[in-house]
Amino acid sequence: MTFELQAQDPGSNARAGKVTTAHGVIETPIFMPVGTAATVKAVHQRELKEDIQAQIILGNTYHLYLRPGLDILEKAGGLHKFNGWDKPILTDSGGYQVFSLSGTRKIIEEGVKFKSHIDGSTHLFTPENVMDTQRTIGADIIMAFDECTPYPCEYDYAKNSMHRTHRWLKRCCERFDSTEGKYGFDQTLFPIVQGSTFRDLRTQSAEYIASMNREGNAIGGLSVGEPAEMMYEMTDLVCSILPKDKPRYLMGVGTPANILENIALGVDMFDCVLPTRNARNGMLFTTQGIINIRNQRWKDDFSPIDAELGGYTSTFYSKAYLRHLIHAQEYLAGMIASVHNLTFYLWLVKQAREQIKAGTFAAWKNVMVEKLMTRL
Numbered sequence: 001m002t003f004e005l006q007a008q009d010p011g012s013n014a015r016a017g018k019v020t021t022a023h024g025v026i027e028t029p030i031f032m033p034v035g036t037a038a039t040v041k042a043v044h045q046r047e048l049k050e051d052i053q054a055q056i057i058l059g060n061t062y063h064l065y066l067r068p069g070l071d072i073l074e075k076a077g078g079l080h081k082f083n084g085w086d087k088p089i090l091t092d093s094g095g096y097q098v099f100s101l102s103g104t105r106k107i108i109e110e111g112v113k114f115k116s117h118i119d120g121s122t123h124l125f126t127p128e129n130v131m132d133t134q135r136t137i138g139a140d141i142i143m144a145f146d147e148c149t150p151y152p153c154e155y156d157y158a159k160n161s162m163h164r165t166h167r168w169l170k171r172c173c174e175r176f177d178s179t180e181g182k183y184g185f186d187q188t189l190f191p192i193v194q195g196s197t198f199r200d201l202r203t204q205s206a207e208y209i210a211s212m213n214r215e216g217n218a219i220g221g222l223s224v225g226e227p228a229e230m231m232y233e234m235t236d237l238v239c240s241i242l243p244k245d246k247p248r249y250l251m252g253v254g255t256p257a258n259i260l261e262n263i264a265l266g267v268d269m270f271d272c273v274l275p276t277r278n279a280r281n282g283m284l285f286t287t288q289g290i291i292n293i294r295n296q297r298w299k300d301d302f303s304p305i306d307a308e309l310g311g312y313t314s315t316f317y318s319k320a321y322l323r324h325l326i327h328a329q330e331y332l333a334g335m336i337a338s339v340h341n342l343t344f345y346l347w348l349v350k351q352a353r354e355q356i357k358a359g360t361f362a363a364w365k366n367v368m369v370e371k372l373m374t375r376l
């Protein structure tokens with residue numbers, strides 16, 4: 001994997017770049033739709049490519065390991081072959097998902113013991129077997145096995161958690177660097193900065209991660225309930241330490257406003273379940289602001305969901321029709337709303353990229369953040 005820095009905004013730390021992987025190019029800043037169980041929920045591959053124009057999607061090691069299981073994925077020739085997505089894929093390492101999904105889990109030096117949320121069976125994720133698992137899934141970019149330090153937490157907990165994540169990272173690198181891709185293409189391992197909301201720990205973690213000299217770096221432990229200002233302060237600090245010539249991935253972020261603010265701080269890659277999860281309960285992000293389509297006021301508004309956005313779904317269907325489908329709990333409701341929101345998120349980062357290349361991002365960002373927060 002390579003990263004080419006193409007432009008830097010004069011009024012902020014925003015940058016535009018190009019990541020090249022075995023499955024194609026990613027133009028940054030980029031938003032990565034989350035595909036949990038080998039699918040971006042309710043979205044066809046063709047819509048991801050044509051309407052949304054996604055360049056990379058995420059897979060979930062925790063889910064895929066439990067279902068369909070590694071034997072099926074290996075027989076298919078990896079996730080790209082299994083779900084038919086032939087562009088780049090990134091998989092998270094599963095640690096975060098164990099914490100957010102599995103009822104019972106126990107952290108030990110070896111790794112994390114947990115019970116499957118599907119059938120209650122017990123499993124152990126270790127740095128080593130999570131590397132092997134991601135080799136089998138076959139994502140172009142894989143994440144180190146880490147603990148996303150919970151928020152809030154005591155300083156000592158954050159310190160010990162960070163050091164354990166660093167020890168696990170060393171084991172990930174050793175395992176990953178001593179194994180090959182299973183399907184004839186190269187994969188890349190990103191380490192993840194932790195340190196919670198403590199400046200000295202964040203500095204220490206960013207310096208340690210940078211010293212591993214991997215081809216890209218991730219910022220973890222944020223978007224876990226901390227105030228947005230704290231998220232921005234930690235991101236700003238970490239981005240000032242991570243190398244400029246490597247892509248920076250801020251995990252689990254965020255709202256449109258969070259994304260623009262973090263682009264200004266130097267972040268290149270984002271993922272979040274918000275556009276798809278909120279779509280299913282009728283929250284639409286549009287070029288004019290946020291719409292709760294369930295609201296009475298859209299009952300007889302036959303205008304397109306978002307005429308400015310382009311793309312079949314956002315211009316073919318009306319607000320009134322989508323409101324009806326949501327109230328009728330029709331499957332098509334979630335499909336339309338998910339494609340629309342993802343189209344918006346990709347449109348937003350594409351606009352940011354154009355503004356950065358034009359050198360006008362900083363002022364545009366401030367206007368845009370205000371506008372996007374408007375509740376219509």
Ligand SMILES: CNc1nc2c(CCNCC3CCCC3)c3nc(N)[nH]c(=O)c3cc2[nH]1
Pocket residue numbers: 034035036058059060061091092093094095096143146147148149192219220221222223224251252253271272
């Ligand atoms: C929502 N906020 C948030 N998410 C975080 C995530 C998950 C990012 N999303 C991954 C996709 C979701 C399903 C498939 C992959 C984090 N992941 C890791 N490994 N470490 C974090 O500190 C970490 C921190 C995170 N904070």
